[in-house]
Amino acid sequence: MKNLADALLYGILDLGYTPADDVERVTEQMLAGGVDILQLRAKDWDESAVESLCNRLLPLTEGAGVPFIINDYPQLVPSVGAQGAHVGQDDFTVSDARWRAGRALAGEVPPVIIGKSTHSFEQAVAAAADGADYIGFGPLFATPTKPGRPAIGLENIARIHETVQIPIFCIGGIKWENLDAIIEAGARRVVIVSGLLQAPDIAAYARRAKERLLNNAI
């Protein structure tokens, strides 16, 4: 299984873009393109429907050795055998999410991964202090994938990287076209949602972004 510490490109399978009958194909494309983590984001889906999606996708991510993260349903982590959960600012605390995600896996190695969305410098510092394994930081640009959330811009990216030691995944409106600018502002790791899911060739898009991030990391 790939290590979180080595992850550069984080893919989110968002059911707002991908129809449920296409999730396996899209997941395979993302994995073929080299995403290092894959999150299932099924907003407003009920728990049993999310659980069955997880059961369909986990054999694919496990085959690729890529951690599978569930958005919003940490309690499903033990039952489906996912690697972790991602929670928003207004959802669970990190420790509550970790307890829900880990209670059936006490002593399991590696421990479950808990990620947290952050939307400011202060929130990023707080999430790291609360024990998050990684943070999302954004939205850098306004994005239809997360409507109503104001853009935070690129100003704080470098400062966050100097201050917070856990992996930081910049997110929100990131596309191939603005990747250079984001990297120049100090980003090392990114999440791309609509750019990837709406690409005519998802694997090729992911591969190109990953190569850009890898060149920067060397």
Ligand code: 3NM
């Ligand atoms: N979380 P796209 S922005 C899911 O800032 C999500 O926490 C965000 O999608 C945050 O790449 C976002 O299509 C949407 O802009 C990212």
